[in-house]
Amino acid sequence: MHCDVSYVTERDLPPGCYNDGKRVSLIPVSKRERMPRPSDSLWDIAIAEVQEKENATNEDDSEGAMQSDRSVFLIGNKNGGKTTIILRCLDRDEVSKPTLALEYTFGRRAKGHNTPKDIAHFWELGGGTSLLDLISIPITSENLRSFSVVLVLDLSKPEELWPAMESLLNSTRNHVNKVLADIGKTNSKLANQIKQDVWKSLPTDHPDRELIDPFPIPLLLIGSKYDIFQDFESEKRKVICKTLRFVSHYYGASLMFTSKSESLKAVTRSFINHLAFGLDKSKSVSLDHNKPLHIPAGSDSLSQIGSPPATSSDLRQFSGSTPMELWKNVYKRFFPQQSTNDRKDVKDPAKDPQYAEKDVDSMRTQKDQELEQYKRNADKSWKTMALDSRAR
Template sequence: MPKGSDTLWDLAIAEVEKRESPDDDGKRLEVWEKSILFMGNKNGGKTTIILRCLEREEIPKPTLALEYTFGRRARRHNTPKDTAHFWELGGGTSLLELIRIPITSNNIRSFAVVLVLDLSKPNELWTTMEKLLQVTRNHVNKILTKLEKTNPEEATEIKQRMRNNLQRDHPDYELVDPFPIPLVIIGSKYDIFHFTSKSEALLLKARVLINHLAFGYDKSKSVSMDHSKPLFIPAGLDSLSQIGPPPASDSDIGKMCANTPLELWKKVFEKTFPPKSSCDLQDTKDPAQDLQYAEYEVDVMRAQKNQELEQYKRNASKSWKEMDFDSD
């Protein structure tokens, strides 16, 4: 029991000693921290999934930029709690530069990405997926390149961990370039294609999956590859032969110039669902400019602060350029 005279520092030391001391079985208590970045289509259901995983009964609100929350869970009674950091990128593909803030060299070993794609907006789906995954992959690869110079063994271990999702005898072993960190792709709003509500059961599956990434809970053993039902495919269990060719005639496929199966699927998909332009996808409304929120005194003060900010940025431009967000 802490004494009344204990300082905050004393309590912090006691907490660390408690975490590092052996438990009843003589084993040290392993406490971990995991981080997950949720990204995807605007209004695609990312916040709903996070709230459900954290068992919070809140009404989801639109995510304006990059938002953070966390959850804590104990694996059993009277043990220290593990911590999971949840980041959510708003704005679809309009705020790509913010991806580098949550993913750093300090947490790359325990980071995962959840990409939520809105199935009700097929014209945005492929472009959103491609842009978000490309920027994230590039940023992670830059971090791993840096890590190779300081700790090559660890960099190799991180890369090999993802490659291990595919067995060496997998037919696509040489064709696949694994995403450099754990990645889950969730197709949201599937229930609108069925005229009965299945959203609760699907959210439960998503919750089990996220809890595995965040807190190390057991993986779901569910597998579903029937395209007439919600798909649930763990990494490494599908193959190009099982997926099959895209739904197009042989003559149409023959006219398409593609170097990989993924490129071929993209061309057939975009022929069926022409993608929206980049301008349409990046049209993020600034709530500060929304007339329904107008307040004269607040707006005057905001304008003044904006001027001060611009002056500060001009005066401190050199310092801003020197800030390191693991972007090199």
């Protein structure tokens, strides 16, 4: 903005503005090249140019810092409700469709008038545990510092819960550790900082700091289909709740249950928006197994969770070198685990039912038939040529 009032003296101007003798510039000097004065020496001009470049760099950095860019990766049971959770958090009134392989979407959130929008990248792994190799695609050294994982577990299928949870978390953790190692080769300071950040969710005076093993990046466990789960027997609900509380606390993660209830949708949105946009998450805590759990990271403790739900004699019978193994064995005793059959030995990926496409498959069938006919015709031609050569 300029104002043609040349009689205004430079002494009357706001800080950071100047009068070039013709018009008053209301644009800060850092935003515009400073005009040299006749009295300026060569050194004065050089110093001014350096200061202008430094100011421009600082302003660009501050403006860039205003915009956050985060990634959230949803993994979990097949048909567990991952897509529905994403759509709810993005306020999209759409019918969720089965996820094929690895899918991506994003959301924006404006922080204020004329300010850059925060961007959240949402990745979703389909197929349960059948596509673990794809975990390496969204998690990279470039985005690891702002990356979070959401594990969605189907509470209505407790007999499939542990294998899915174990496979997905182990595969994700192994890849994250590999990325951290790669980062450490070129920037050990950054790698160490990422490793230290995982402890921020746990108070420095928490009694369990020496007993847990935090996940290398922020982790949220969501138990879906609570509307079905709440009709289970009280003892079964208690075992599942205590087990998931232990797992989430051991990994330094947050835990919550969700369903179609509007109140639970709001809590889910709060937890996801905290990971996606850095917003404050719900601080309320619910530890009662007769109610939906919602436990922010660092709000639980081993003393509140208690020991695994088994007698002392039973505990002595279970083999387990770690607390996690012990809880796993106790849980499997209550709920014998069934194979989810996510991994199928499909030699030809084109025949994998999870990638079925009616029009494409129809054309593929037609081309396969044409190929078989071509092979038969070619085989006849070669045999005819062979007979002719022998006759000669």
